[in-house]
Amino acid sequence: xxxxxxxxxxxxxxxxxxxxxxxxxxxxxxxxxxxxxxxxxxxxxxxxxxxxxxxxxxxxxxxxxxxxxxxxxxxxxxxxxxxxxxxxxxxxxxxxxxxxxxxxxxxxxxxxxxxxxxxxxxxxxxxxxxxxxxxxxxxxxxxxxxxxxxxxxxxxxxxxxxxxxxxxxxxxxxxxxxxxxxxxxxxxxxxxxxxxxxxxxxxxxxxxxxxxxxxxxxxxxxxxxxxxxxxxxxxxxxxxxxxxxxxxxxxxxxxxxxxxxxxxxxxxxxxxxxxxxxxxxxxxxxxxxxxxxxxxxxxxxxxxxxxxxxxxxxxxxxxxxxxxxxxxxxxxxxxxxxxxxxxxxxxxxxxxxxxxxxxxxxxxxxxxxxxxxxxxxxx
Ligand SMILES: [Zn+2]
Numbered sequence: 001x002x003x004x005x006x007x008x009x010x011x012x013x014x015x016x017x018x019x020x021x022x023x024x025x026x027x028x029x030x031x032x033x034x035x036x037x038x039x040x041x042x043x044x045x046x047x048x049x050x051x052x053x054x055x056x057x058x059x060x061x062x063x064x065x066x067x068x069x070x071x072x073x074x075x076x077x078x079x080x081x082x083x084x085x086x087x088x089x090x091x092x093x094x095x096x097x098x099x100x101x102x103x104x105x106x107x108x109x110x111x112x113x114x115x116x117x118x119x120x121x122x123x124x125x126x127x128x129x130x131x132x133x134x135x136x137x138x139x140x141x142x143x144x145x146x147x148x149x150x151x152x153x154x155x156x157x158x159x160x161x162x163x164x165x166x167x168x169x170x171x172x173x174x175x176x177x178x179x180x181x182x183x184x185x186x187x188x189x190x191x192x193x194x195x196x197x198x199x200x201x202x203x204x205x206x207x208x209x210x211x212x213x214x215x216x217x218x219x220x221x222x223x224x225x226x227x228x229x230x231x232x233x234x235x236x237x238x239x240x241x242x243x244x245x246x247x248x249x250x251x252x253x254x255x256x257x258x259x260x261x262x263x264x265x266x267x268x269x270x271x272x273x274x275x276x277x278x279x280x281x282x283x284x285x286x287x288x289x290x291x292x293x294x295x296x297x298x299x300x301x302x303x304x305x306x307x308x309x310x311x312x313x314x315x316x317x318x319x320x321x322x323x324x325x326x327x328x329x330x331x332x333x334x335x336x337x338x339x340x341x342x343x344x345x346x347x348x349x350x351x352x353x354x355x356x357x358x359x360x361x362x363x364x365x366x367x368x369x370x371x372x373x374x375x376x377x378x379x
Pocket of ligand 1: 209213233234237
């Protein structure tokens with residue numbers, strides 16, 4: 001999760017999918033789940049203060065939570081949907097490690113923002129810029145009830161206050177057409193839109209994104225412990241920020257938020273470059289693909305001003321490769337996954353691996369990626 005502030009998506013596009021079959025890579029051979037006593041609940045294993053916690057199990061997750069049943073239901077619905085989309089994507093590509101299918105994924109879900117923030121600090125995360133995170137070392141995804149975030153709770157109180165004022169005016173005999181009542185109603189609408197947009201963003205960008213990271217690592221798509229290019233890890237998680245339509249291992253739905261971010265980054269770049277044409281559509285993000293792939297850690301630097309653009313570029317490159325070069329993309333994932341934990345590839349090696357996997361110079365891939373992106377509209 002990164003500090004991500006984007007305009008809300010107003011819709012989604014779909015792209016054509018093709019069937020891929022018989023593609024996969026050698027499995028990692030993870031140990032199957034043991035037959036001993038069941039493992040402790042996530043909050044017990046992680047020694048979490050606060051609570052009291054209850055434990056909720058789904059087919060794929062075990063959630064320690066102290067929220068209401070209604071709030072919990074919203075979380076687990078999204079978790080399960082994300083898992084199913086990632087599973088469909090990975091399974092069709094032969095990327096799922098069979099030994100990992102039955103292992104439930106652990107989640108901590110705090111009702112209070114303060115408890116979440118205290119736990120986040122123990123893991124080096126800042127609650128200010130995250131609405132949730134996946135901690136790979138502890139292998140746990142951590143979220144909180146977004147409605148209890150202080151700024152969101154403030155908006156809710158303002159809405160309630162305005163509603164009470166409206167009721168008082170009506171009780172005084174003023175009808176719904178009075179100017180004061182109309183102004184209050186307009187203000188309530190604005191606050192509600194702001195609050196809903198924030199909660200929607202938290203659900204998509206934090207919950208579904210972080211759950212996708214957890215699924216991708218635990219199903220064996222990524223190499224746990226080895227160096228994975230950050231743009232590849234983030235780009236894949238960004239695919240699943242929207243309810244995905246996976247067909248034949250291809251995630252077909254376009255992420256409208258990330259595409260809009262990409263267009264903004266490219267427009268900003270064109271504005272800085274006097275030689276650029278207004279319709280310069282060869283842009284696929286803040287960096288040329290050669291530099292982007294050669295410096296894969298750059299996407300992980302959250303302090304960068306262009307971080308939203310770099311995440312958008314990660315999404316764009318992964319979206320293009322997995323859709324238009326499906327088989328090669330699977331083999332590329334396999335070759336990354338086969339890395340030994342102590343392998344530290346150089347930028348030149350990362351670039352060479354990409355070009356070898358897709359059988360084309362990086363400039364060709366960049367041109368084709370731009371063409372792919374031009375065929376979709378930001379909404
Ligand atoms: Zn991420």
